Amino acid sequence: MAVLADARPAQRQPAPPGRARVSRWHRLDLTVSPYLYVAPFFVIFGVFGLFPLLYTGYLSLSGWREDQDGSRGTFVGLANYTRLLHDQFFWNALKNTIGIGIISTVPQLMLALGLAHLLNYRLRGRTFFRMSVLVPNVTSVAAVTIIFVQLFGRDYGLINYVLHLFGVSRIDWQAGTWSSWLAISLIVTWRWTGYNALIYLASMQAVPFELYESAALDGAGRWRQFRSITIPMLRPTILFTVIVSTIGALQLFGEPLLFNVSQTPAAGGSQHQFQVMAVYTYQTFLGNGKYGYGSAISWAMFLVIVVIVGINLTLVRRLRGVEGA
Amino acid sequence: MRFALRRAAALAGAGLLLAGPALAGCGKSSGSSPAPAGTEPVTLTVNLFGDFDYKPLYEQYKQTHPNITVKENITDYDTHHKNLKQHLTAGAGLADIEVIEIGQIAGFQGQASKFVNFLDQGVDPSTWTDQRVKDASSADGKVLFGLGTDTGGLAMCYRPSLMKKAGLPTDPAALSAQMKTWDDFVNLGKTFQTKIGDRNVHWFDAASNVFNAIVAQAPQGMYDASGNVIADTNPDVKKAWDQTVAAIQAGESAGLAAFTPQWNTGFQKAGFATITCPAWMMSYIKANAPDTKGDWNVATIPGTGGGNWGGSYLTIPRSGKHVQQAIELAKWLAAPEQQTLLFKTKGHFPAAQALWKTDDIINFKDDFFDNAPVGKIFSAAAENIKYQPLGAHAGEFGNAIGNALVSIEQGKATPDAAWQKAVADIKNIAG
Missing domain, CATH: 3.40.190.10 (Periplasmic binding protein-like II)
Known part of the structure; x- marks a missing residue:
């Protein structure tokens, strides 16, 4: 605390003579150290975020591909991007990404909201329950997907076994478009619902109790309270989770890749029915060694994310907020 | 399933490999004189897709080369070749010995200069059929970058x-x-x-x-x-x-x-x-x-x-730290005795064409397959492979x-x- 107080510019006093040296250090400390404190983030972001982003941008303008010697560093302008417009596999990947994104994110956030509401009640051992919902999130994507692939096994999977008890014939989950989307969405939902529930819960606890009290006095039932108090008060949090989940869904990679148990995991199914954008980038860039074109897809993916997040932002902003807030 | 587990194991392995040199570095006292060449303990890394049944061979190799320890990394086919391409381009992350499957080898011809040229290492290309040699050579034929191990007739x-x-x-x-x-x-x-x-x-x-x-x-x-x-x-x-x-x-x-x-x-x-x-x-x-x-x-x-379906090559990236030791090990693994043993114990049919006519191979029968004369069958299959142009x-x-x-x-x-x-x-x- 004392340090913080010291750092306030308002506290600065003209240095008495004789202490000029100390004062210079002090001033330097005041001007430089804040930057030093935030530097680690920016250095790491620069090395692992910004540089790859810019370098990929540079590559996307080049015709570099592994199967053509001497193609490294050749400049092809926007040729990779014009090709992208006519690439049926890219549009297919975009469709799959959005499809899986919707059926994994929308139910997930609603489920999280409901779960948070339940966890907000006075429960016996509620810390235990609150912590438990986070457990799926701390397990690794690979481990979770491997287990789900077992559950979704065509011949000996638990899910088909249970469905079989109800007279449903065996489903080859990887084979169909909807079945594969559903299965992948379930993996994503399982991993992320608890995480979002905790965020909602934290925000719910910040809602003043008086609001509920007065609403109850006015005769509002539980559902009405949830709709008219909880949701509007949670608006900024919902905004946050929608944005973060949208970005996550559009960058989906590990689940669809590992869900494909075959010699060609990056193909995303026999007809690319669950090949999402990140997996198509991976296949093009590393699988087929088309570095220039793969980079262009990568950048297109970035732009798609910006656009879709923008759309979502405007949509969610229209959600009714607290009156006067 | 299988590949995913293996990938996880490989990742763990890679982690250990990264930690290995650092740990070894800590243990070394700065004053000790370097051990004479050839006896200094060396750990060679071998990157494979699937099990090549090499483990007993490493043990055997250790008996004559007590200073050589071999560490295997097994990933799935797809990941292995993707990683290799990536690591070659980056010039880092390569193992001392990397295998390349026959269906993938043509894609590496353009990068032949990044591998050890076995023609400079006393390897006789007539060991293999012309096709096998051509597939693992640079376009001008001056660099042979792969030693054929097995054949998929x-x-x-x-x-x-x-x-x-x-x-x-x-x-x-x-x-x-x-x-x-x-x-x-x-x-x-x-x-x-x-x-x-x-x-x-x-x-x-x-x-x-x-x-x-x-x-x-x-x-x-x-x-x-x-x-x-x-x-x-x-x-x-x-x-x-x-x-x-x-x-x-x-x-x-x-x-x-x-x-x-x-x-x-x-x-x-x-x-x-x-x-x-x-x-x-x-x-x-x-x-x-x-x-x-x-x-x-x-x-x-x-x-x-x-x-033909399958068969592999052993390659050695030139950027490795122990290129000389890796060459010796690769040549030994691809030598006729080891190829014969791998066929008789595990069923990997030799790529070395002279072996196809030896009694040891021709007379071999396998009781798992109802004593089928597999030696004779696969020798004939190998002889029958015709030249088919490969591409990247x-x-x-x-x-x-x-x-x-x-x-x-x-x-x-x-x-x-x-x-x-x-x-x-x-x-x-x-x-």
């Missing part, structure tokens, strides 16, 4: 018990006589399906394996001799496609895509009667379905009797067509739509 493995149930010959010679051509094979499959009377048992495992075997016998497959992509226009490819589709439509395919958990189960539960069978498949069957011992036999492959993306084209066949097997696409999709895939990969 094709035979047909089958289940005598299922043949007997369907009233077909159980004896390899009699069975071979009934499937001289691929059309015969498809027709015999129809007979099999009607007579077996069990909807869970099929004539063969996966359409893509049959398709690949038919194409492998053609004079040209995915590329022509001047390196142009002909996968979508080659009449031999289309013919193989049509024959395979006919077999799928007759219900002959078990629809078990190769290297999936379902495929593995198919071996164990006798889900299919035949499988196109390079020698290494014997090792796969033994490891995967040990309880089926004795209920296997090996017939000759239909068609011209040639065709031959493997990916094959996979694209294989996936299209899978979509027919799954009942998700008509043959025409699937073919269109495969052609689009091929154009996208090549273009």
Whole structure:
């Protein structure tokens, strides 16, 4: 605390003579150290975020591909991007990404909201329950997907076994478009619902109790309270989770890749029915060694994310907020 | 399943490797004099896809080279070759010895200069067939960057018990006589399906394996001799496609895509009667379905009797820290004694052509396969392999067509739509 107080510019006093040296250090400390404190983030972001982003941008303008010697560093302008417009596999990947994104994110956030509401009640051992919902999130994507692939096994999977008890014939989950989307969405939902529930819960606890009290006095039932108090008060949090989940869904990679148990995991199914954008980038860039074109897809993916997040932002902003807030 | 677990293991392995040198560095006292060359403890890393059954050999090697410890990293086929490409481009992350599969080797020819040239290391290229040497050489033929380890000449493995149930010959010679051509094979499959009377048992495992075997016998497959992509226009490819589709439509395919958990189960539960069978498949069957011992036999492959599936090369990236030791180990692993041993104990058929005529190989029979004369069969299969031009993306084209066949097997696409999709895939990969 004392340090913080010291750092306030308002506290600065003209240095008495004789202490000029100390004062210079002090001033330097005041001007430089804040930057030093935030530097680690920016250095790491620069090395692992910004540089790859810019370098990929540079590559996307080049015709570099592994199967053509001497193609490294050749400049092809926007040729990779014009090709992208006519690439049926890219549009297919975009469709799959959005499809899986919707059926994994929308139910997930609603489920999280409901779960948070339940966890907000006075429960016996509620810390235990609150912590438990986070457990799926701390397990690794690979481990979770491997287990789900077992559950979704065509011949000996638990899910088909249970469905079989109800007279449903065996489903080859990887084979169909909807079945594969559903299965992948379930993996994503399982991993992320608890995480979002905790965020909602934290925000719910910040809602003043008086609001509920007065609403109850006015005769509002539980559902009405949830709709008219909880949701509007949670608006900024919902905004946050929608944005973060949208970005996550559009960058989906590990689940669809590992869900494909075959010699060609990056193909995303026999007809690319669950090949999402990140997996198509991976296949093009590393699988087929088309570095220039793969980079262009990568950048297109970035732009798609910006656009879709923008759309979502405007949509969610229209959600009714607290009156006067 | 299998690949994912292996990938996880490989990641853990990589982590250990990264920590290894750092830990070793801590232990070294700065004052000690360096050990004389050749006896200093050296750890060599070997990156493989699948199990090459090298582990007992490393132990044997250690007896004559006590300072050499070998660490293996096994990933799946796809990841292994992707990683290798990536690491070569980055110039980091390479193992001392990297294997490359025959379907992928042509894609590395342009980077031949990044590997040790075995022609400078006293390796005699006439050890292998011209085709094997050409595939692992730079375009001008001045650099040989791969030592051929094993060969994937094709035979047909089958289940005598299922043949007997369907009233077909159980004896390899009699069975071979009934499937001289691929059309015969498809027709015999129809007979099999009607007579077996069990909807869970099929004539063969996966359409893509049959398709690949038919194409492998053609004079040209995915590329022509001047390196142009002909996968979508080659009449031999289309013919193989049509024959395979006919077999799928007759219900002959078990629809078990190769290297999936379902495929593995198919071996164990006798889900299919035949499988196109390079020698290494014997090792796969033994490891995967040990309880089926004795209920296997090996017939000759239909068609011209040639065709190749698999086989690998050992390569040594020049950027390695222990290039000299790696060269010695690679040469030893690829030496005739070790190749013979690996065939007799594990079923990896030698790439070294002189061995195909040795009594040791020719007279070898395998009791797992009902004492079939596998030495003789695979020697003949290896001799029968004809030159087929390879290209950078031959493997990916094959996979694209294989996936299209899978979509027919799954009942998700008509043959025409699937073919269109495969052609689009091929154009996208090549273009």
